């Protein structure tokens with residue numbers, strides 16, 4: 114919960130600057146630009162980009178459809194595999210996925226801009242509300258999906274396509290999970306998260322109930338009793354504690370809370386930010402928190418990571434993006450204490466680190482970076498409460514290759530399982546594939562025993 118002093122304040126920028134700073138990271142392509150870019154594709158047989166995409170979109174086919182001026186056909190090719198193709202086009206780290214694998218990605222050339230082409234096609238379909246899917250004949254089966262993030266909603270959409278009735282139970286008031294509450298504001302302009310959900314719900318057969326929390330409003334046992342199958346797309350509800358003195362000082366908060374507040378603000382000038390911000394962490398959340406602090410008008414933003422650049426979870430592109438927005442990235446600094454005055458953050462005491470015999474160790478040399486705002490982005494954790502009877506592995510829900518948990522009628526996917534990277538596109542793939550597996554079981558085509566003992 115945010116409870117920050119006036120020193121962390123909003124309104125650091127002129128009103129127009131908010132709009133300018135938080136406009137689209139990559140502006141969309143127009144028809145001509147899309148045609149020119151599509152022409153760069155070699156339409157490879159056995160295209161490596163397809164294998165690199167977790168949802169295995171037929172990329173050469175959709176790019177060929179764009180090159181023949183058939184963007185709606187291209188959108189269908191994308192949605193067939195990934196109903197969140199619009200959001201993924203904006204937020205996928207393409208530089209480590211499809212575009213990294215593109216054969217044109219060489220020292221002399223840049224890869225085909227697959228993400229932007231995907232956006233061109235999906236934006237057109239959504240703008241025209243072109244619907245490609247109808248429901249199969251109703252099966253009379255009811256499936257409960259817990260969590261309305263990309264995993265839960267991708268699962269719900271595929272289940273609805275196959276004729277099942279889906280009830281999505283979501284703890285928050287708005288659906289979308291981190292699409293709505295977590296992704297960077299400059300990647301998700303124009304309320305795209307809610308527009309995309311409205312688009313996919315048009316299929317029918319999906320009811321979303323907000324303000325419904327597993328463990329508070331219902332139990333897993335009750336869902337298993339009342340529904341034919343259950344899918345858990347719970348995401349990661351917790352955050353790691355820093356474990357140093359001063360974490361409770363005013364002005365020190367979790368980066369995910371800061372970002373959620375920013376994403377939900379109707380007026381960005383009301384979002385409080387310090388003048389000197391220190392962000393702790395090296396992943397996507399740390400980069401997003403740092404960049405958005407700077408864009409909100411902080412004078413100085415320093416992102417401190419305890420290891421070197423190669424170990425950072427954030428991709429090279431993201432690190433460069435932060436640097437280009439004026440974020441100062443410092444490596445090999447481990448926080449030892451959040452320092453305060455009168456109950457408020459005034460700085461962070463760091464110890465320099467190095468790798469010795471393959472291990473990260475402190476050098477004993479310390480220093481202080483002055484700060485009035487500290488954002489902790491040192492990783493999220495899965496909240497394992499209220500999951501009685503479910504086997505866990507490495508602190509997340511254990512599943513087999515099809516997302517089947519240790520309970521015969523319960524599946525799971527997205528960040529709450531440990532498979533692949535914690536990304537939007539991976540969550541969509543896992544939700545979709547679990548729905549296909551659930552459908553097989555409900556049709557009596559697969560055994561009810563899970564491979565997870």
Ligand SMILES: Cc1cc2nc3c(=O)[nH]c(=O)nc-3n(C[C@H](O)[C@H](O)[C@H](O)COP(=O)(O)OP(=O)(O)OC[C@H]3O[C@@H](n4cnc5c(N)ncnc54)[C@H](O)[C@@H]3O)c2cc1C
Pocket residue numbers: 204205206259260261262263264265282283284285288289290291292295296297300325326327328346347348349350369372397398401526527528529534535536537538540
């Ligand atoms: C700050 C930040 C930036 C990110 N940026 C990117 C990016 O640029 N690109 C990218 O690909 N990925 C990014 N990610 C990762 C991506 O957002 C996640 O991998 C993805 O959203 C996971 O989807 P999910 O459906 O598993 O979980 P979530 O999106 O977390 O959704 C889970 C849903 O379950 C609900 N829920 C939780 N517990 C309960 C309960 N007990 N009862 C009912 N409902 C419950 C939650 O309220 C939530 O709506 C980012 C993550 C963060 C934190």
Ligand code: SF4
Pocket residue numbers: 165166167168169170172195198201202205207210211212227228231538
């Ligand atoms: S979903 Fe993401 S990884 Fe897959 S093709 Fe689209 S942008 Fe690339």
